[in-house]
Amino acid sequence: KQEVTQIPAALSVPEGENLVLNCSFTDSAIYNLQWFRQDPGKGLTSLLLIQSSQREQTSGRLNASLDKSSGRSTLYIAASQPGDSATYLCAVPDTGRRALTFGSGTRLQVQP
């Protein structure tokens, strides 16, 4: 059974810092990996989708990397802003299925 772990659980940084969020998964036979953002009480917004054949995906100040062999992905946020404050979740499809397995998320707070 696929398990996804996100470290750290919470993070508080001053505005302008570059930061890295970590995601690890136990079964490397994945189709892709997706990073989401969730504001309190709201739904999930897709940030980046990395296909299993890719190593990196970039969108604006966000860069996600994927290392299938080690079962790890990182989300890099450059020049953080208070508006980046949210919970960030990574998710992978279960082996042989398309249901997503999520980590518990990293709660990010960017201080102005």
Place this chain on the structure above:
Amino acid sequence: DAGVTQSPTHLIKTRGQQVTLRCSPKSGHDTVSWYQQALGQGPQFIFQYYEEEERQRGNFPDRFSGHQFPNYSSELNVNALLLGDSALYLCASSLVRGNTEAFFGQGTRLTVV
């Protein structure tokens, strides 16, 4: 292009009652999945519908059931509500073929009292 829409936004029910949540997928998507998210946790997969049939199911009791209509929209039904069913219910849509992104709705906050 409308994204995934869910209704209602909030709902309060009494223990033992039944509830129906609704979801309209993103235009062009044919697959709908439902997730339950408890406070402080990641979403947990309930089930997935494609071609009006339940294709995959997570570890949820039979009190949770669903339906998909010919226009790809979907309903989630929960019978005999328990206090522990209080959660944010999320609907996601995607395409059955290819490594495509899952897009989520804004969720329905269900409170069971």
